[in-house]
Amino acid sequence: MSADTGELDLLRPRLAELGREPGPADVAGEMRRLGWVVTDESLLHTMEALRRDATGAGPLDPLLRLPGVTDVLVNGPEHVFIDRGQGLERVATRFADDDEVRRLASRLAARVGRRLDDSSPFVDARLPDGTRVHAVLGTLADPGTCLSLRVPAGRRFSLQDWVASGSLPAAGAELLRQLVACRAAFLVSGGTGSGKTTLLASLLSLVPAHERLLVVEDSRELSPDHPHCVRLEGRPVNAEGAGAVSLTDLVRQALRMRPDRVVLGEVRGAEICDLLTALNTGHEGGCGTVHANSAADVPARLEALAALGGMLPDALHSLAAAALDAVVHIRRDGDGRRLVAGIDVLVRDGRTVRAVPAVGFGPRGLRKDEGCAALERLLAR
Structure with a gap:
């Protein structure tokens, strides 16, 4: 008998009465009491299912271990x-009911x-192994409790890896190397899951x-x-509603720690005000x-985020014009492949900044556009 789809509920009550971690002999004895056929294979299978259900990600564990997920x-x-880099794929894994997902x-x-x-019907947290977990209970979501797991990269990607995968032409990789080398201030823009963080990590690896x-x-x-x-x-608030540490707090602390380069993993709120102030000092x-649908949308996105920190549009555009040099945009094509789309320069246009x-x-390869001369001046400085 399989212990994957509901039968674990028959095992748990007696095993819980032990008051300790059950061993193979305990599990085998309970399986026999329930009339299950006990073999080496079935015992190992059941022990693994119990481990996944108690400490792992349950039926999602095998998916998390798939290469490239x-x-x-x-x-x-x-x-x-x-998602294995080619867009979303539906898999055969199922839960018994919504209560199992919720548990x-x-x-x-x-x-x-x-x-x-x-x-407290939703949560956003990072597990000890680096996996990011977000959950919303079925009381708020249809068709039931929703769970999103973002798996940390199993290896670091170099710019050469981007070139080898066809996501970036070799000449584009050389321009990005020069962008880092000239100490330009830049943002990587793109949609959710487009690979912004992975690309930024690749670029930071080029820093001396x-x-x-x-x-x-x-x-x-x-x-x-x-x-x-x-x-x-x-750090978010704890169960008592205290203890939060915001990105604004951390940006200010980072500036006191003698940085050569300050990096904001994701600009998503009022911390943009502190970052732009830092880059101007x-x-x-x-x-x-x-997050942005295109590089052209980045100035408007920054304006909206700065408003959360009480910064007026004119002030935001003045700071951005002096602090930021370029935007590297990344997108997904129709097949879900991540592609580095290009580089935009940020220039002052009257009272606003535009990409x-x-x-x-x-x-x-490369396609030169309106801002190419400005980019060449930036890389030559």
Whole structure:
């Protein structure tokens, strides 16, 4: 008999009465009491199922171990998807019911001291192994409890890896190397799951070894291959509604830690005000990522985020014009492949800043655009 789909509920009550971690002999004895056929294979299978259900990610564990998986998404008990870099794929994995999804989500949240129940029906946290977990209970979501797992990269990607995969032409990789080398301040823009963080980590790995990186993130995802990297991670409120550490707090702390480059893993709120202020006070080479549909949308996105910090549009555009040099945009094509689209330069246009296309990247190499001369001046400084 399989112990994968509900039969574990028959095993748990007696095993729980032991008051200790059950061993193979305990599990085998309970299996025999239930009339199950006990073989070496069935015992190992049941022990593994119990381990996954108690400490792992339950039926999602095998999916998390698949090569190349970056995301595992659960939409209620019957709809499970994975992303292996080619877009979302539906898989055969199922849960018995919504209660099973909810139990798994609650247990994952509890592993990092977070609560997930009717009084706190959603959670965003990072597990000890670096996996980012987000959950929304079925009381708010249809078709049931939703669980999103973002898997940390199993290896670091170099720019050469991007070239080898066809996501970036070799000449484009050389321009990005020059962008880092000239200590330009830039943002990597793109949609959710487009690969912004992975690309930024690849670029940070090009920073000279003698420079000190201060990386500020809401949830730790950036892991550049660099010998002198200090990573600061924000903290949400605890169950008592206290103890939060915002990205704004961490950006201010990072500036006191003698950084050569300040990196904001993702610009998503009022912390943009502090970052732009820092980049205007001698901290060259700063960078980060931002959600945007295109590089042209980045100035408007920054304006909206700065408003959360009480900064007026004119002030934002003045600071951005002086602090930021370029935007590197990344997107997904129709097949889900990640592609670096090109580089835009940020230029002052009256009282506002706009992103001007400088170089586009395509299967045939580089395509020069309106801002190419400005980009060449930037790289030559």
